[in-house]
Amino acid sequence: MRVAIDAFNIALAHGTGVATYGRTLASAAAGLGHEVNVLFGAGAGYSKVPLLNEIALAEVGAVSARGPSRAALARGIARGLAGARPAHDLPISGQVILPPGLRLDARRHSNVPNLFKAADLGFRAAGAFSKVKVPGTDLAHWTYPLPLKMVGARNVYTLHDLVPLRLPYTTADVKHAYYRLCRRIARDADHILTVSECSRRDIVRLLGVDEDRVTNLYQTSDIADAIAGVSEDFVARYVEGLLGVGMREYFLFFGAIEPKKNVARLIEAFLASAVQSPLVIVGGAGWGGEQDVKLLKSLAGMDTRKRIVWLGYLPRQMLAMLIAGARATVFPSLYEGFGLPVLESMELGTPVITSNVSSLPEVAQDAGLLVDPYDVRSLATAFLQLDADPGLRSQMSMRGREVAAGFSAEAYRGRLADFYAKF
Secondary structure (H helix, E strand, O other): OEEEEEOOOOOOOOOOHHHHHHHHHHHHHHHOOOEEEEEEOOOOOOOOOHHHHHHHHHOOOOOOOOOOOHHHHHHHHHHHHHOEEEOEEOOOOOOOOOOHHHOOOOOEEEEOOOHHHHHHHHHHHHOOOEEEEOOOOOEEEEOOOOOEEEOOOEEEEEOOOOHHHHOHHHOOOOHHHHHHHHHHHHHHOOEEEEOOHHHHHHHHHHHOOOHHHEEEOOOOOOHHHHHOOOOHHHHHHHHHHHHOOOOOOOEEEEOOEOHHHOHHHHHHHHHHHOOOOOEEEEOOEOOOOHHHHHHHHHHHHHOOOOOEEEEEOOOHHHHHHHHHHOOEEEEOOOOOOOOHHHHHHHHOOOOEEEEOOOOHHHHHHHHOEEEOOOOHHHHHHHHHHHHHOHHHHHHHHHHHHHHHHOOOHHHHHHHHHHHHHHO
């Protein structure tokens, strides 16, 4: 088939779990022999000079002070609601060096100027999906709940979770607009994909979707590729140089600093445990994370022993090094559609402490220590247990790799192939 995949998250300068999903989906579809076309919504219009189009693609994730003009957005909104906006191919010559996140297993790249922004505004104003046309496309795969529909193709939407409806206080979404969008997808989609049985149950129950219209393919990760061929000795030197501690001598949390990640309880439990191994926190501030950021900054000012280290956002290769060198990853999230940090840690052989709620037990299975994310004492006990027992850490490392194999790229490609065959 000829499959179009949106670049809404793939193009972000700082990758997310959904960006990883988009990249791995493109790779899996291409690996199955399908022609993959990644659809961008860059602000630049189509130029008759191919090199300028390629440059626009390279800049799509860059932070810019200049947004689209009101006139350009208005034209995009009107055209998307009235008819189908055409996509223009962006041939890749190799003369322009693309950011690593955009080096995808795709035969084609296309762009519709301001596609995603215009579609969002159009839906808010008119309650209707904007339409786009990519000639020859058999299947459009929207990797996020977007108010877009591709004409002349079957439209599949991935709903990773319904956190804005399950834990509304943890997200910035306008809840009635989000619900309206998801209900519209539930009604009109040719099919809905998701990434866990937990999310599948939520979609069926909260959106009223028939069970046979929702398929869980789980998710995979490409984190190991970031440090393929790197020796354990090099990882040890790397973390020593970055953190000043040895291999397996620190606990790690990574993820956005936002309400659902439960960072305040994580810090409280770590301090209550009094373990001597430091806690390293990797992640930028997200919506609603102001109080947690204040806590981190205040602790950093008082912490002369550097027991808590906050590094902010890190590039993917640096993050992979820190995961591979950690004593354990601690991820006590309140709710996740999948929980990619759990899989990424197990894939790299790092033990995991995570929550016993939402999808997280599906991913960790019997390889992780599961705790009540609202119970600080339970989390502190898990810190102590893993810190004091190297034998347990070794067992969890081996078992984690075994569990992670069930979510490998090969396993994911097989599930995707089965879906395409039925669809």
